[in-house]
Amino acid sequence: MARGATDVPLIELTIGACFDAVVKRQPDHEALVSVHQGQRLTYSALQTEARRLASALLGLGLVPGDRVAIWSHNNTEWVLMQLATAEVGLVLVNINPAYRTSEVEYALNKVGCKLLVTMPRFKTSDYLGMLRELAPEWGHGEPGQLESQQLPNLHTVVWIDVAGQGADEPGLMRFSSLIGRGDASDPRVAEAAAQLKPSDPINIQFTSGTTGFPKGATLTHRNILNNGFFNGECMKLTPADRLCIPVPLYHCFGMVLGNLACLTHGATIVYPNDAFDPLTVLQAVQDEKCTGLHGVPTMFIAELDHPRFKEFDLSTLRTGIMAGSPCPTAVMQRVVDDMHLSQITIAYGMTETSPVSCQSSTDTPLDKRVATVGQVQPHLEVKIIDAGTGDVVAPGVSGELCTRGYSVMHGYWDDPAKTAEAIDAEGWMHTGDLATMDAEGYVNIVGRIKDMVIRGGENIYPREIEEFLYRHPAVQDVQVVGVPDTRYGEELCAWVVVKPGQTLSDEVLREFCKGKIAHYKIPRYIRFVADFPMTVTGKIQKFMIRDAMKEQLGLTEDRTA
Incomplete structure (x- = not known):
């Protein structure tokens, strides 16, 4: 902390x-x-x-x-x-x-x-x-x-x-x-x-x-x-x-x-x-x-x-x-x-x-500016916790980043339930980001607990895109993930299961999106599949979709910073 x-x-x-x-x-x-x-x-x-x-x-x-x-x-x-x-x-x-x-x-x-x-x-x-x-x-x-x-x-x-x-x-x-x-x-x-x-x-x-x-x-x-x-x-x-x-x-x-x-x-x-x-x-x-x-x-x-x-x-x-x-x-x-x-x-x-x-500040060493996101801002607190237990983890150990202080929002407009999910009873905002903190207090973001995709600075949640794509009459099921991209950081990829007896192309699906959702939310990659990788309990394994796409596209993630 x-x-x-x-x-x-x-x-x-x-x-x-x-x-x-x-x-x-x-x-x-x-x-x-x-x-x-x-x-x-x-x-x-x-x-x-x-x-x-x-x-x-x-x-x-x-x-x-x-x-x-x-x-x-x-x-x-x-x-x-x-x-x-x-x-x-x-x-x-x-x-x-x-x-x-x-x-x-x-x-x-x-x-x-x-x-x-x-x-x-x-x-x-x-x-x-x-x-x-x-x-x-x-x-x-x-x-x-x-x-x-x-x-x-x-x-x-x-x-x-x-x-x-x-x-x-x-x-x-x-x-x-x-x-x-x-x-x-x-x-x-x-x-x-x-x-x-x-x-x-x-x-x-x-x-x-x-x-x-x-x-x-x-x-x-x-x-x-x-x-x-x-x-x-x-x-x-x-x-x-x-x-x-x-x-x-x-x-x-x-x-x-x-x-x-x-x-x-x-x-x-x-x-x-x-x-x-x-x-x-x-x-x-x-x-x-x-x-x-x-x-x-x-x-x-x-x-x-x-x-x-x-x-x-x-x-x-x-x-x-x-x-x-x-x-x-x-x-x-x-x-x-x-x-x-x-x-x-x-x-x-x-x-x-x-x-x-x-x-970081103007005098933070360059290696720290590149490898971390700096230290906590004035009048704020940050802690890295074990997402399962809520306990603060040791320096260098990955956990969920939480923030408390003047900067935490008033709440989500007209949505007390979602506000309570995000901000706990002690005032901590749970970011959903995985991070580490070193002994000097420098924080490094190492991943995301949720499936948020960051494309060119825009935060995109796949569920929103999935719900929109479900509206197409030929779509039976769809899963959206982010895959690494050298230009935008990440690009959206949609795996689509088409309804029996229907046909669908990626061009038709993209045209369906145009003018209805923001351009950066339209998947760059669209693949038509028979089913999705799942656990024995029926939970879709999005990480396997991401891995399969990275292999198909010959992509590797740059996690330098």
């Missing part, structure tokens, strides 16, 4: 109050650069726009505790929603832009969202089209008065526009029109803020469950504000730092380890693009003289291997966070040597713990 330092106290403020204090110290310091939008905002300007938006949201009749969702890639509007909702106690619900109709319908209804802010379209994704598919009756009412049988709680949809451009969307509201209704000096904003407590829920993020659809991990001001602060402390952020954030804001990685780490330290947020593109990351780091860079290992690999990599001056870089999946030693060495990230840190956690429980 290990306990984090307590010499630096926890921040016992709401996100809004903490942000206001930073603005007061440095109103004219640059807070945000959204490169792809051509926008720059000082701390004072960001505060003004966030208060205008908060005023506009209250003007729609929303009250503290109401859930409002955002379905978008990275942009200024996203961080404005993050700040505005926190300012007046609205619970921001993060919707993954890869979600499709069934997933967004479930998410919006599960937590009862009253308002949704969305990108209209992105590449091949037509977000407004998907919404109209769910609610074809929209388009006849006034914005703010939508009615739908399939989305009964949702009364307002706001689409992110470029002010003055593009045709109107019948029944829906422009973001520029919404924020234009607000007043930064609206007394209702301060009145709502004064009623809030750090322990109030302020954010819901969906995490894939072991059965059925995702669960809504509910996080408080205290959870995510402090986690962002202490992650910034690990990176030794100051107002002089400029952090390039290519990771998505709908994950804790972007909104907590990115936005809140910067905003609690007075640093500058830099969004290189709306979605990840290695060339724009390199360009933004050079042009904006970024000192920090976040990413999952696949992002760093894409940047390092870009044919134009050597054209860019990255000498201003020093720190950042790599997380999401294990990083091979050779890649970490290239990141340090070729990208000048001598003080890059490694972080480990899960959405339910806001997210980081363990992290």
Whole structure:
């Protein structure tokens, strides 16, 4: 067991109050650069726009505790929603832009969202089209008065526009029109803020469950504000730092380890693009003289291997966070040597713990940064237990990693039974991850108790994919596992038993998935089999499926980190 330092106290403020204090110290310091939008905002300007938006949201009749969702890639509007909702106690619900109709319908209804802010379209994704598919009756009412049988709680949809451009969307509201209704000096904003407590829920993020659809991990001001602060402390952020954030804001990685780490330290947020593109990351780091860079290992690999990599001056870089999946030693060495990230840190956690429980620091030896996920964060405890007995294991012995402290979520939204399964009576969050801890407190993740697959930083639970594939009329049975992949860490593989008298091809099954589940959840490998390997008691042996696929594909797992 290990306990984090307590010499630096926890921040016992709401996100809004903490942000206001930073603005007061440095109103004219640059807070945000959204490169792809051509926008720059000082701390004072960001505060003004966030208060205008908060005023506009209250003007729609929303009250503290109401859930409002955002379905978008990275942009200024996203961080404005993050700040505005926190300012007046609205619970921001993060919707993954890869979600499709069934997933967004479930998410919006599960937590009862009253308002949704969305990108209209992105590449091949037509977000407004998907919404109209769910609610074809929209388009006849006034914005703010939508009615739908399939989305009964949702009364307002706001689409992110470029002010003055593009045709109107019948029944829906422009973001520029919404924020234009607000007043930064609206007394209702301060009145709502004064009623809030750090322990109030302020954010819901969906995490894939072991059965059925995702669960809504509910996080408080205290959870995510402090986690962002202490992650910034690990990176030794100051107002002089400029952090390039290519990771998505709908994950804790972007909104907590990115936005809140910067905003609690007075640093500058830099969004290189709306979605990840290695060339724009390199360009933004050079042009904006970024000192920090976040990413999952696949992002760093894409940047390092870009044919134009050597054209860019990255000498201003020093720190950042790599997380999401294990990083091979050779890649970490290239990141340090070729990208000048001598003080890059490694972080480990899960959405339910806001997210980081363990992290290396800027002065952690490189071998420890590669081979471990660092040590326990301040004001937290971690222990490694025998999953059978619950006893703490000896140093170096594998067991389940558990976390306790301020970062543990408020609970799963409207699901006390699942919350009780995850958090025990003593407040320990059971992660389901297998880990070891050495005598110095360095933690190494060695596997997963559950069957979670991590593909390019996305956490995927096979059961969710299996339940979806069962919907195909020709599928009798299906089992989904993860197999090693050099690019994404893992890829999904589905073994399918077809109903007697039916025929099915992998192309047909993938087409069945498109537009209904997120692209990263569609199995790359599909095999049609007569049955599955089982124990004598009838339990399916997924490890044998994985082993068979690794042999078929000639794959080996890299467990260097």
